[in-house]
Each structure stands twice: as C-alpha cells, then as structure tokens.
Amino acid sequence: MEIQTFEHDVLVIGAGGAGMRAAIEAADAGCSVGLVCKSLLGKAHTVMAEGGIAAALGNVDDRDGWKTHFADTMRGGQYVNNSRMAELHAKEAPERVRELEQWGAVFDRTKDGKILQRNFGGHRYPRLAHVGDRTGLEIIRTLQDHSVHKSQVAVYMECCITKLLKDGERVVGALGYYREKGRFVLFKAKAVIIATGGLGKAFEITSNSWEYTGDGYSLAYHAGAELLDMEFIQFHPTGMVWPPSVRGILVTEGVRGEGGVLRNKDGKRFMFDDIPENYRNQTAKDIEEGWRYTQGDKHAMRPPELLTRDHVARCINREVKAGRGSPHGGVYLDISWIKERIPNAREYIKKKLPSMYHQFMELGGIDITTEAMEVGPTTHYTMGGIRVDGDTQMSNVPGLFAAGESAAGLHGANRLGGNSLSDLLVFGKRAGEYAAKYAQQQQPGWIDEAEVKASMDWALHFMDAPKGDENPYKLQQDLQKSMQALVGIVRKEDEMLTALEKIKGYNERALKVAAPANREYNPGWHTCMDLSNLLTVSEALTRCAIERKESRGAQFRDDFPEKSKEFGEVNMIIKKAPDGAMQLRREPIKPLTDELQGVIKEIG
C-alpha cells in the first residue's frame, strides 16, 4: 500500500485555540506532536472571536473570583453542565490568560496597567479580557507564534482527516487527505485529540465558516465515542441581516457590553418587557440603571440586553414575528445613542469596537457611530459534542480525547459569551497534558490496512465511479434550509420528525453526489465528503432535540415551553450501535458535590 505515513505520539486534529494549546502542552511534555488543520495555520474559527475571553482575574472588579464565575456558568447553562468542568474552568482560566500574556498577547489595559476586562451577557462582573473586538486573533496569533518555534510540533496544513483508525478498542491513528494535491496521508499516533470545532454549517444562517461541518463529532461517533446533548445549539442574537450576502455574520456582544441597546421598529427597548424570573434580581430596573452598569457602576445591575443569548435571541425572534422588526427582518442594535451620554462617542466606539465599525462600513455601508445596525439571530456555537472526562478530556474510547467546541459539558444548555476562548485554553491544555501521559504509556498500535483502503476507495468513488450526478453544494444548501426551518430557534415535535425524514432522503441523495475528476484542490470533491459528517451530526442533534421534551437554554420547544424537572436531571447521549444505527439514551447527571452546591447557595 503506497501512502505517505507519519508517526507521532500525539495527533491533534484541529489548529484553533484548543488544538494549538493542546499541541503546545503535549510537546512540552516531551511528545512528538502532529497538528492537522483543514485551512492554513492561523485561519481557524478562533481567529474570528471578537468580544473577549472570560476569566475571573478581578482586575476591574475585585469582588470577582472563581466561585462567581462557576455559578454564572452553571446558571447560564441551566444546570445541565458538567459541574466538574465548570469548576476547573473557573479555577484555571485566570492562569491560562496570564500565561498567554507571558507568551506575548497584548490585551487592553486598565488604568493601573493590568489586563482590562469588559462586561458580557450572563457574567456578573466585568470579566472578559479583550483586545478591542479582535480577541480571537490575538489568541490564535499568540499560540501560533509560540508553537512555531517548537521543533516537536509538525504542522500539516490544508489536510482533512476523514477517518479515525482503531486497534481493538483503542484509537491508534487517522486517515486524511491533503486538499492541495488530493493525496492521502496516514497518521499513526498513540493518542488522538479532536479539536475540530462545531457544526454551524448544518444551518442556513450562521456565523460559521465552511470548516464547521461537524467533522470531529462524526469522526468520534463512528469510532464509538459518545456524543452529549447535541440539541443545544446556540443561536447568537445578533448576526448581520442585511445585505443578503453577509446575513449571519456575527455582531459581537461587546456592542451591548459597551452600551449598545436593542430596539424594535417603534423605538422601544423591548428587552425590558421580558426578564426571566431567575435573572430578575440581577437585571437593571430601568434604562438609567442599565446605562450606569455599562459605565462601571458597581451598584447597578446589568441592562436586559445582556441577559443570556438564548433568551435575547428568542425575544428578537418574537419581535420580528409580531411585525415589530426592522425592514430586513431583524431588530435595531444601536450604539450610536451613547453620544447623548458621553463626549467623543464616535472616537470611543471606533476605539472599542474597531472591527465592528469596519465590518458595517465596508460590508453594509453603515456608520455605526451615527446609525443603528439591523441584527437578527444566527447559528453560532455547539454546546453539545464529544462526551469527555472532566479532568482528562478523554472520551469513552481509549486514546481519543477532545477539547474546545468539539467537546461537550462545560456550557450545559447555553454558553456564556467569552466562555469559549477560556474553554479552549483550559481544556486544550488539559487534553494535551493527559494525552501525552496516556501516549507515554502506550506501544504503537496496529493499523488495519483493509480499513484504510476501503476508506480511500470511498473517498475516490465520488470522482472515479459516482453513483449519480447530485450536486454536493445543492444538497448541502437543501439540508441547511431544512435544519434552519425545522430544527432552528423554535422547535416542535412534528417539524423535527419531518426533519428526520428529510435527512433520510438527503442521506440517500448523498450516496449519489459527484465531483469533477481532478484531485488537485477540488472543493466540489471535498464537499462530497463533508456531507456525510454534516448529515450524521444533523441527525444526532435532531434526535436529541426531539427527545428533550422541554425548553431549556438554547433549546426552545413550542410544544413544551417550560423547563421540566425530569429533563433537568438528564443528559442526552448518542452512540453508534453495533448494527450501525444511531442510538439515543438519557443519562442521569451526576449531582453537584457538597462543596459546589455550597458555592451555588453562597453566590446565589
């Protein structure tokens, strides 16, 4: 068998924040590391993150600490989170942020020269370390520049993994292809870390790029790993809605953190009308108090625009459906109004939100310092994902680890803004550390050549011997439309059952997709292969969403609009049955330890 082969102790699939942080850790532990990514290095989703990274540094408000961060994360996640992960995350995030600074990240500063922190939805205190609104770029570049000097890390760019390889129960490698030449490549590894990010491309309107086809979930699932709570997909309340070509592109929550407000077409700040009970005593009573909060008044409560994303997204959806939306089917997000309150508002906005200023200027022809933006919900983040052990990030499959957006547990039913970047660092590091430990105890595994060959044949048949002439792009669009319409922000049993039927049909069509026969940098061919991942994850998330007959966090069921105690005590778990069918079971959530229970009581 002629195939280029590389051998590493640890193979990291994905070079976003989680993957790079994992690679650095495993290399520092003395392992040889392969780092694989579908795009060029430094272009992963992490680069797009805007608002900031959450860590209870307490630089702006010294009342903050890990306990409050933990309690906020659990409340935001509606208590179906993995509490061990929420605890570790809250405790370790500050150290990970400080470490980034030691590696060269240049965060914005407080007056006394420390790392500045800003307000964000669901965080009780100003907690997000940031660099204007390009925090992700700062993080990815810092990790990239830190890792390029490590000789133990070999980077394989524009290389897509299509299959995990197992020796018995254990994962021992992966098969992929280079996008450039279309040649296959085999990686042998003693441990594999999945850090492939999310699945936003299953939906029509999304802030996510072509990369987010749910590869990691699908790879892990087919290797026997369990997927957890796939129904929890975050619809970010503020995506661009106009012009059509930019629909879905993110408008950072930082706009609201800096004083931006949401209004309907009548000019009303509708968020004040619907404040959930469990946030009532943390929310401003009136416009004045909300404004004071954004300006750092420690006695003020946050404005309702900074309630959790699930809630804000639903409120916007309601305004639009009730006919109170903006001309292009959104609502107004206005930061320009702050000129009534502060001098130099224009300069302030450009300084604090430079990339938003640019984005609207260049893509929408709108000057956000003088006009309101039009915004609406966009598919943004996958809370669910590969089920991992909270401490080690290992899945139920020996040797297979996951971190970042591809792993699940930390965020429960809804992620707080800023908690992803910190997640990447905290659990990227842990995954790297424990994968290295695991790898150091293993012998190289045996690679099943027949399996590799079958997998390569499958990949090539889309060009060499297609079973039909379906257009893969068209099929992807059809799937996205169905998921958006039937499994979107507001869900109903009958619609989701229709979605399952449709997915079945799409699966059949997916067998017949074809691409021009040219292995060199052929996106049509790549899309044929991505489809199978997209369909797997679409089915998984739809099944979970049907099974969870309640509304909680990001999952809103029109037919079960309330939270239920029964479902508040379980996670949904997807696993591939021996016969290849997709199996779903409910699993009781581990109760909080007494200590953590105490923390929640104490913080409230």
Next chain:
Amino acid sequence: MSSIGSAAAATRTFKVWRGERGTGEFKSFTAEISPGMVVLDAIHQIQATQAPDLACRWNCKAGKCGSCSAEVNGKPRLMCLTRMESLPDGDVTVTPMKSFPSIKDLVTDVSWNYEQNKKITPFTPAKRGAAGVAADGTFRMQQVDVERSQEFRKCIECFLCQDTCHVIRDHDKKEVFSGPRFFVRAASLEMHPVDTADREPFLKHTGGIGFCNITKCCTEVCPEHIKITDNAIIPLKERVADRYYDPVVMLWRWMFKKKG
C-alpha cells in the same frame, strides 16, 4: 445613506483565472448580482452552479482571517471585502496573487511566509521586578504604551502586502528578504513594552530590511490599515541604521531633516 439597493446590472461577467501550477487561462462566467454582494459571493456562486472544482480559499467572509486574498482587476484585495458596487462597470477579472507559486485557480502556495516567521526571535519578556513586570510576574503596561504593538498585531496574515511589494513581486528576493508582513511582526515584538530580545540582526541580515526603499505600496493594500511603512518599517530601519549603514535611511533622514 448606504449605497446598497442601488446595485447595478443584475448579472456581471467574471473572468477567472483557471489552471494549475502556473499554466492556465481566463474562463468567463456569468454571476447574478444581489445588493451588497462581494466578489467572494460571486466566486461561491460560480462554484456551486458552474464550476464545482473552482479552487479558492476563504473562512470568515468578514475580513478577519486573511484567507481570501486574490487580485481583483489586477489589484491585491480580500475578495470578501470587495463589494461589487465598488468596481467599475464591465468585466471583473479575478486572478491569484502573483508573487506566490500558483497551486490551482485562485489558490497559491504561501508556505514561504510561514517559513519567515520561524526566523524571528520570539517574545522574550523581562524578568520579574524589571520595569513593567510586577513581583508576581504579571505585566504592568499603560494602554498608550501597548498601542503601537497592538496596531501591528491587527495583522490578519493575508499576505497582500507581500504580494504587492516589488522586492518580492518584481525582483523575487525571497531568499534574502522577509517582506513587510514580517517587519510588522518584528515591530510588534520590538515595540512591546516588556520585550527584551534583539531582532536587529534578523532585520539586517536574514530579513533584509535594507532592500525596502519605502515605496509604501504595502501600506496601501493593507486591509487592516496598518501603517506598515511609516510605523513599522521606518522606525525599524532607523534602529538598524544606528547599528548598520542603510543608504535609504540616510537619504530619508536627510530629506526629512531627522538627524539620528
């Protein structure tokens, strides 16, 4: 008011360079134009409906990742930020970046750039207790003091400046010249308040900053509006000139009476 909505014709002709490893030709495609559309949308439309194997890079579609660099009507641009309304009437040509080896269609081999980064001494912070470093090791830096470095750290590595610079584009001095992107990178480190490393030997020898004759073409194409020449290259050249002779700096100093 926004110009959106006043979009011109409903279709446009795109002449897209198609080929592999340097050999190829222009192919014409017609794309439907909708309000606010950018060139990258047209390329995607062509891919989805007419040429499924048309190769291009993209990720964010919002000017944040620096993947979609190409030349539109001969000018280095991010395709995702090039609005159709901003282009003159007539056919639109889309070609790959000229300064890098062609792979296929609009995709070029930019690996040389990644090699340059490795040559730059990484961030090397001062020790605890030194100026700017507190006893616990965390930094104390004023916002005004980090702003210069932050300007350079806005770089999204689109490599359009590299594509434009005549030292690379016309003279192909890739062996001895790292290019504006990496002067920006070096400057971000050199101007970091607590960095202590010395990158002047890199700039002078490996990076070849002396080849730059401050034409400012790089600054003009930078989508992040980094003042590459004025804020990064010239100050670095100044530093290098204090240690090594650089005729361009000498001339520049003479012209602007900035005796060093």
